[in-house]
Amino acid sequence: MRYSSVIILGLLGLSCASADAAKPIEWAAIKKPLPGSAQAIGTPAAGCLMGAQALEPDGPGWQVLRLERKRNYAHPAMIEYIRWLGNRVQDESLGHMIIGDLSQPRGGPMSFGHGSHQNGLDADILFRLTEQPLTEGERERPDMISVVRGQSVDRSVWSDKLTRLIEIAASSPQVERIFVNPAIKAELCRSVPQSQHAWLRKLRPWWGHDEHFHVRLACPPGSSECVPQSPPPDGDGCGAEVASWLERPTLNIPSDKPNTRNVTLPAQCQSVIKTAGQ
Numbered sequence: 001m002r003y004s005s006v007i008i009l010g011l012l013g014l015s016c017a018s019a020d021a022a023k024p025i026e027w028a029a030i031k032k033p034l035p036g037s038a039q040a041i042g043t044p045a046a047g048c049l050m051g052a053q054a055l056e057p058d059g060p061g062w063q064v065l066r067l068e069r070k071r072n073y074a075h076p077a078m079i080e081y082i083r084w085l086g087n088r089v090q091d092e093s094l095g096h097m098i099i100g101d102l103s104q105p106r107g108g109p110m111s112f113g114h115g116s117h118q119n120g121l122d123a124d125i126l127f128r129l130t131e132q133p134l135t136e137g138e139r140e141r142p143d144m145i146s147v148v149r150g151q152s153v154d155r156s157v158w159s160d161k162l163t164r165l166i167e168i169a170a171s172s173p174q175v176e177r178i179f180v181n182p183a184i185k186a187e188l189c190r191s192v193p194q195s196q197h198a199w200l201r202k203l204r205p206w207w208g209h210d211e212h213f214h215v216r217l218a219c220p221p222g223s224s225e226c227v228p229q230s231p232p233p234d235g236d237g238c239g240a241e242v243a244s245w246l247e248r249p250t251l252n253i254p255s256d257k258p259n260t261r262n263v264t265l266p267a268q269c270q271s272v273i274k275t276a277g278q
Contacts, residue, residue, distance in 0.1 A: 049107030
C-alpha cells in the first residue's frame with residue numbers, strides 16, 4: 001500500500017507489547033530471512049516476520065518487479081496464495097500478473113513508500129495483465145499505468161479481465177481485504193451484477209491504488225503474535241459508503257516518499273532484527 005495509507009493503518013493493532021521505535025533503514029538493510037517457523041508478528045503497519053519465503057521471480061501466470069529491492073519476501077501463506085492466484089489466471093487465459101512489493105526479508109518498516117507491508121501478509125498486484133513476460137529492463141523500470149481518470153476508471157485501459165482478476169483474488173477465504181482506489185470500487189459496484197456483490201465487501205476504498213490493488217491476508221494459523229484487524233463492515237460497501245469517498249479531496253502522496261514514521265514494533269521484533277545471519 002502507498003505511504004498515504006499510514007493514517008488509518010497506523011492506528012490498527014498497536015496494543016501489543018512494544019520495543020524501541022523502529023529504524024526503517026536498518027530493516028531495509030537486512031538481506032536474508034530469519035530461519036525457523038513462519039510467524040507473522042504484530043500488524044501490517046507495525047510488525048515483522050520470521051521464517052519468510054521469497055516469491056520466485058517468475059511463475060505460472062506471474063512476474064515480480066524490481067527484484068533489487070528485496071521486497072519479494074512474505075509469510076509462506078502469501079507465497080502460496082500468489083502461486084494459487086497465478087495458476088487461476090493462467091487457467092483462464094487472462095495473461096501474466098505483475099507482482100509489486102510484498103515484504104522485506106524480515107518484514108518491518110520500509111525506508112520509503114509503504115506504511116504497511118510489515119508482517120508478510122500484504123502484496124501489491126498491478127492493474128495490468130500482459131500477453132508476454134516483461135523484459136528484464138521492463139521488470140526493473142516498469143511503466144506504472146493508472147486505470148483511473150478523475151473519479152472514474154479510464155476506459156482506455158480498464159477491462160473485463162481486470163474485473164475478473166480482482167474477483168478471483170477476492171475469492172480466497174484467506175483474503176481479508178483488498179484495497180483499491182475509490183473510483184475502482186465504484187465501477188465494480190456498478191458493473192458487477194447485484195446477485196454477485198458478496199465479494200465486494202472485501203474491497204476497501206483508499207486513495208492511491210490506481211495502478212495496483214493491495215491484497216491483505218488474515219492472520220495465518222500458527223502466528224500467535226499476529227494482531228488481526230476487525231472484519232470489514234457488513235454489506236457490499238456500495239451506495240453511500242463508496243460515494244462518501246468520491247466526495248473527499250484526493251490524497252496523492254508519492255510512492256517513493258521517505259518513510260519517516262516513528263513506528264513502535266512488538267517486543268519480539270527486537271530479536272528478529274538483531275539475530276545474526278543478515
